[in-house]
Amino acid sequence: MRLRGTYYKEWSAHYGGDEASFHVELLPGCDVYRGHFPARPICPGVCHIGMLKECMEEAVGVKLAIDTIKQCRMTAVASPEFCSELDIRMHIQ
Amino acid sequence: MISFEITRLIPQREPILMVDRLERVEGDSAGTLFCIREDNFFLEADGRLAEIGVIEHIAQSASALFGYKAALAGVSEPEVRYIGEVKKFRCYRCPAVGETLHTVITVEMEVEGITLVHGETRVGSELIAETQMKLSDKT
Numbered sequence: 001m002r003l004r005g006t007y008y009k010e011w012s013a014h015y016g017g018d019e020a021s022f023h024v025e026l027l028p029g030c031d032v033y034r035g036h037f038p039a040r041p042i043c044p045g046v047c048h049i050g051m052l053k054e055c056m057e058e059a060v061g062v063k064l065a066i067d068t069i070k071q072c073r074m075t076a077v078a079s080p081e082f083c084s085e086l087d088i089r090m091h092i093q
Numbered sequence: 094m095i096s097f098e099i100t101r102l103i104p105q106r107e108p109i110l111m112v113d114r115l116e117r118v119e120g121d122s123a124g125t126l127f128c129i130r131e132d133n134f135f136l137e138a139d140g141r142l143a144e145i146g147v148i149e150h151i152a153q154s155a156s157a158l159f160g161y162k163a164a165l166a167g168v169s170e171p172e173v174r175y176i177g178e179v180k181k182f183r184c185y186r187c188p189a190v191g192e193t194l195h196t197v198i199t200v201e202m203e204v205e206g207i208t209l210v211h212g213e214t215r216v217g218s219e220l221i222a223e224t225q226m227k228l229s230d231k232t
Contacts, residue, residue, distance in 0.1 A: 001134065001135050001136055001137055031108055032109050032134060034106065035105055035107050035108055035109040036105055037104050037105065042173070046145040046149045047145070049179075050145040053145075065187075067183070067184060068181075069148075069181075069182035070181065071181075072178065072180075072182075073178050074177055074178065
């Protein structure tokens with residue numbers, strides 16, 4: 001499963017040190033929307049977690065595993081129909 | 094024995110339908126079953142289900158419980174639930190193609206349309222993941 005190229009496309013990335021930022025575009029043709037949901041494409045929150053993981057892997061240069069999520073809040077519903085671009089900012093501890 | 098098909102209980106469809114069956118409901122607790130197949134959307138190159146696939150399975154398991162209660166109350170279409178929060182998620186190992194996930198969902202609290210659940214996912218008797226999660230029917 002690789003979300004980059006199917007669920008999202010990366011437009012820019014800046015990383016080095018503890019901080020990283022990415023600008024991405026959600027891809028409306030992703031197969032996931034066939035089932036989430038029929039006739040009403042809504043971004044699965046877990047795909048955003050997966051997107052964060054892939055961006056972090058790019059920033060640190062190694063494959064990562066999600067061992068623990070202390071807390072992840074989804075604060076708004078997203079869809080490639082009304083929210084096509086996202087900014088991602090992360091602090092690597 | 095739950096007679097409802099899973100598609101009657103939750104609105105997700107392929108390729109992101111992550112529960113095969115709601116097996117039992119007892120008060121605020123439910124058990125679901127899901128077989129990891131080769132065409133799963135969340136499969137990694139090594140044949141394991143990604144952690145986010147386990148989280149989605151747990152979320153849909155909770156939705157299946159809510160959908161069951163709604164169906165008994167006469168609601169005709171499964172309702173969309175949104176993950177509001179994932180908390181204290183632990184993944185002890187990623188399950189593999191061919192393995193069957195059994196998840197127990199327990200409703201801990203419900204306040205103003207937001208339901209807090211605890212989910213534990215096992216392969217056989219082995220606990221492979223657990224989490225708290227908040228789900229909401231509102232955007």
